[in-house]
Amino acid sequence: MNKKKLMALAASAVMVVSLSTAMTATANAADWGGKNCYQEGEIKSVNGATNTCAMTAKGLVYTPTRKLSGSLTVVCGATEAWCGAMTGAFTKLTGVSTKFVRLSSGETVARLEAAKANPEFDVWHGGPADGFGVARIGGLIEKYASPTRNLIPKKYQDDDGFWTGVYVGALGFCTNTKEIKRLGLKVPTSWAELQNPKLVKNISSAHPSTSGTAFTTLWTQVTRLGSEAAGLEYMTGMHKNILQYTKSGVGPVAIVGRGEAAVGLVFSHDCVAGAEQGLPLKVSFPSEGTGYEIGGVALVKGSKNPDAAKAYVDFALSRDAQNLGPKVAAYQVLTNPKTKIDKRMVKLNTLTVVAYDFDKAAAAKKALTAKFDATIAVAPKS
Numbered sequence: 001m002n003k004k005k006l007m008a009l010a011a012s013a014v015m016v017v018s019l020s021t022a023m024t025a026t027a028n029a030a031d032w033g034g035k036n037c038y039q040e041g042e043i044k045s046v047n048g049a050t051n052t053c054a055m056t057a058k059g060l061v062y063t064p065t066r067k068l069s070g071s072l073t074v075v076c077g078a079t080e081a082w083c084g085a086m087t088g089a090f091t092k093l094t095g096v097s098t099k100f101v102r103l104s105s106g107e108t109v110a111r112l113e114a115a116k117a118n119p120e121f122d123v124w125h126g127g128p129a130d131g132f133g134v135a136r137i138g139g140l141i142e143k144y145a146s147p148t149r150n151l152i153p154k155k156y157q158d159d160d161g162f163w164t165g166v167y168v169g170a171l172g173f174c175t176n177t178k179e180i181k182r183l184g185l186k187v188p189t190s191w192a193e194l195q196n197p198k199l200v201k202n203i204s205s206a207h208p209s210t211s212g213t214a215f216t217t218l219w220t221q222v223t224r225l226g227s228e229a230a231g232l233e234y235m236t237g238m239h240k241n242i243l244q245y246t247k248s249g250v251g252p253v254a255i256v257g258r259g260e261a262a263v264g265l266v267f268s269h270d271c272v273a274g275a276e277q278g279l280p281l282k283v284s285f286p287s288e289g290t291g292y293e294i295g296g297v298a299l300v301k302g303s304k305n306p307d308a309a310k311a312y313v314d315f316a317l318s319r320d321a322q323n324l325g326p327k328v329a330a331y332q333v334l335t336n337p338k339t340k341i342d343k344r345m346v347k348l349n350t351l352t353v354v355a356y357d358f359d360k361a362a363a364a365k366k367a368l369t370a371k372f373d374a375t376i377a378v379a380p381k382s
Contacts, residue, residue: 032062041148041318041336043311045094052314054147063147066307071097073120074312075108077127077212078295079250079270081328086125089324090315096308104248105131105212106369112140112300122303123312125166128212128293130219132163133362141298144310148317148336156294156335163296166316167325167332170346170353171216171291173284174253174271179262188263191221191234191286199241204252204261206245207377209369212293213249217265218372219361220291223354228368232376239376257281267293268346269331276329276344283346289354295332 032044037053037060044051044062048069051062072090076083080102087098103111105127112121112135124132124141135141136158143161156165173194175187183198194203206214222231243261246252252264253271257279264271268283275281297316303309315321319338325331326342333345 031065033064035062036060037062039319039338041151041314041338042320043093043315043318045311048095050094050311052147052311055150066311068094068096068308068311070305070308071099072122072305072308072312074098074100074123074125075111075121075300076100076102076125077105077108077131078125078332079273079328079330082325082330083126085324085328086316086321089321090312093315094308094311096305096311098308098312100125104206104210105215106208106210107247109134109138109140113138116140116302119300119302119304121300122305122309123297123316124300125297125312125316126295128216129158129163129165129296129358130215130361130365131212132158132296132298133358134365135298136162137362140301142301144299144313146310146314146317148314151337152317152335153337158296163298164313164317165294165335166297166322167295167330167334168348169267169269169293169295169332170285170348170351171213171220171293172266172268172271172346173286174256174264174266174268174274175282175284176256176259176262177280177282179256179259183262185262187282187284189284189287191224191288194241194263195234195237196241199262201241201243202262203238203241203265204243204246204255204263205265206249206251207247208372209377210247211249213267214245214265215361215365215369216267216291216293216356218368219356219364220289220354222364222368223291223356224289228364228371232368232371235372236376236379239379245377253279253281267332269344272331272344273329285351287352289352291354291356292348294335294358 032051042053083100087100091098145161208214208218221234253274256264271283322334331344
């Protein structure tokens, strides 16, 4: 055999060996199921083959491999930047084309109900837990016990596994320091101050029927005052001071920031983000006690891509995903104890909070918001 043929055969053999080695390496790299891992909640994904590091009787091992493909649609209840960061990172990690639709809590439940027979979303990510409770009652979300759920404190979980908390936010007052001074008032530190006649048409709040933030305001009054009647009475007294009811809970930040109103009722992290943008805003909290949200994540019932949806839920609970928040000016307190603490996050243990019952709030929400619509929202403000 001449020299040229020998060289060609040798090159061919090397190529076959190289291809075989590469194929074996790729297969091995993608097949992590059952192998040891070292960071609970970590997600590994190679060419769509995805595993989650979970605690088992044998210690930390990767869950069985999910072969992910196709696309995913997330209905998202936080800021546009936060929603984009989360879905973008999941796409980059897994290769699953993931988009989001930003809706408030009330809008989300309405859309899920309207498309119950043919769901348009796969995952609900972000928004207060009482909204998730309403969705559970309506059969719009389903159980999924993510392996990462074990890391999340029980107080931030639905007991039956329908939703799990990804962040916590405290309800507060967001005040335009220039406007409040112009009115001859100080930054409010009590619910009672919001009924001051000097604040007529100078408070901005979202509407409880559409916004989880605003329903948190309403349920906070019910809780601290002891009854639905007392809570509605307080909201009636504050109604004359409301400039307008926005659809989304974050809406008052921009209104107050522009000086169109002096005080906004928002989750405090949204006000902090507004202040970082240079708006003359200051956060304060009511001395009588305030409510809070647990922002959740859940699998939509009837998801068209359930494997990818479950992988997204795993991702949303992971340390790496939650740590994305502060990078896009989202300063909610994070539920995964392995995440980083940012100094701009509210210190929950310094606040007086009401005994907020999320299950009870969810059960009461439909009837209570209907009463608000029928009696308060339509009342004249003068």
